[in-house]
Amino acid sequence: MLSRKNVIGLHTLLWCIFIVLLLYTILPTIIVRLLCLWVYKKKVSKDGIALTFDDGPDPEFTPQLLDLLSKYQIKAAFFVLGSKAEKYPEIILRIHREGHLIGIHNYVHWTNALMTPKRVRKQLNDSVEAIEKIIGVKPIYYRPPWGIINVFDLFLVKQYRLVLWSLMVKDWRSRGGKNRIRSTLLSKLQMNHIIVLHDSGQTFGANRDAPHYMLKALEDFLEICKQRNFPFLPIDTYLQLLQFKKRQPSGLVKKCLVFIWLKWERMFNWLFNIRPIDVDNQIFYSRVCKYHGKTIDLGSGEALTSGDLVVELHFNNEKLHQLITESSSMFQLAVKMKHDVQNFLPTLAQRIHSMPQKVKAIYGITMIHRGSRQLGFTVTELPKGLFSRFTQIYLKTLLYVLHPNGRERLKLKSELLSPRIATISTEELYKKYAATVEPMPISEHAISLSQEVLYEANRT
Template structure:
């Protein structure tokens, strides 16, 4: 498998698979099921639909049940009278994106626009901003965690595959009744127009729901809107993002062990493990260095990789960003004389090369700092390194939001490292 394929798999893992698994399995930062409040929450996705949503509203009105609708902004604009009817009849309206696209397939800015367009569409109709959000298919990307300050993210605890017509109403009704507990959040769909759904599936959902509500009435179950249910359950944990970060760091460091083994990335000195290294050929445009040397395509280089486990330890032990920067520079300066020893044993190496967001002070240490050329590598490196900064750096989120951090190429010739950082010296000659 090529390095590009592995890199794409890493990006996919970090960007969406790992965050989605942690949120879905661990429930970090999202509401998936009531814990203290008895009461069933009926929720409906993918609408409004001009054929099925009116029938659903009639059914809910007949049983005096209040539900929560996670609507698509584009459909809200197309059928404003249905949104207004939901609102007037006491149902809660949330967002399910502007169109039914998975967040994994969109950039953070695209997701943000989907939500802002949906908020605007719904607010223009009912005069209130929706604050409850369910991402399509329950799939998120890592940057969606920032949305937790603006929206209450709501998933579900009971799903019965009502987007399929197979089995008809009996399958849906039987699954609802057999799996139900009195504090579930039930996911149903009042439209069959999304990818993977049968167009006539809502017919069977409505038939099954009618019989389900009749049985629930007999059992004297209570139905609640999501906002009422969450209020009765009490406030959300205040720091879900920090807990999520620690979990992601743990799994990420385990993944890095596998990555290092696959690509033969290893520590150079057990005493100064701020960097791991990989001996490889440089591939890319010529880099002209500060000392009139250059790195050309095909040159043998030492590729530097930050030891993120060490970096995370330093962050945890540093009380301020200034202290972190000082400790980081000190460790780099301790590492470079050891690198000189390695270069003297590998005289065929032309230079040292890396891509990083932590490049402040690199020029003073003799490195050339350059922007990445436009292209796939730049885009993927940008996503990957911004994720790491967001997770590892104490002010990563704030600095990313301000645009203060962006990936750069840092490079230095082997001869310059040997000249500046003699192996028999404990301090570098700056």
């Protein structure tokens, strides 16, 4: 039996191995997938589907695949193994002559997670040399086996264009035959997909006859796509439409910050029971809570005092990030946000009307207050102190992370970026935005225009 000392030593060793793997390959691969680096799902201005094939060339199945692609006049991308390219140069030459793109899938089908950076570079160099000798063109597109990378592969963007996928149908398995592959392709069929299929069944974990079923399913799929007028694009054209750019370190850091921030906010909302008010327009989240602070004059003889029940609104920053991504300019973003906010406020008034709690006002905090006043809110200064300083740091950080020109905005508008309390009584909200609702007793509320910040930042 192992002694306690040996058991502790074994646990320590296992933890060390796990940490090394985490830093070397698990974390980089997760980051690439979660941030959609080199994984393309949507966002193109012109629609199209890109077909890609891994693990070949195969002397039995690749020629059949080329015949099928020729029949439907489709150009695809073949990510080939260097060792098989050397073994079947005539197939590689045919792929090239028929106008398909040839990329690298390592020299042998071995994961980068279990290779040193030097070994990965040798795999790539040997593959490039083998392919270049056959077709006279140096391949620049690269797909690592199983889509797994190590941390040093992040630097490969200087030499290669890494291409993963947005749709995989597990066609390396024979089980389920043609119908399983066909139904999976059709059930997930949409524009802007990079589809990965396999024209060889000779790699680890694959069934040797699996490409036979893939080809049958693919033929049905292509025929249906033809009937529906779905276009297919070669991968290089596809990436150009996506405005593919080599990822610079600053851009990568920005994407990581956005990802981490949004995940943290999800956890924060869950912990404090902050939920969307309108599932169809999730621009604001809310919670009902007691107000704690100085007395605020709400106008019309009303005042918000400590202990009053309020509705606290929080801007949905994930929605904001989506709007930023979908907008071609900051003007377009401002227009979209204004439209969403104006559509939301009548819904808010109606939801408040149906709430069982008796709330006093809508309450929240904003750094840029002019937009708040235009919407009917009373704006007062946030009392100076630790909470004020913390809020200012938080909102400035938010502006920096989510705004595409956050750093410049902070420099240009620094004198305006001081936190303010924005409030509106339930009665006033009701009068302004819910005129079509039946008269209601004086319900009460509070709003968090915490992200009116970014709407106003974009406007100004």
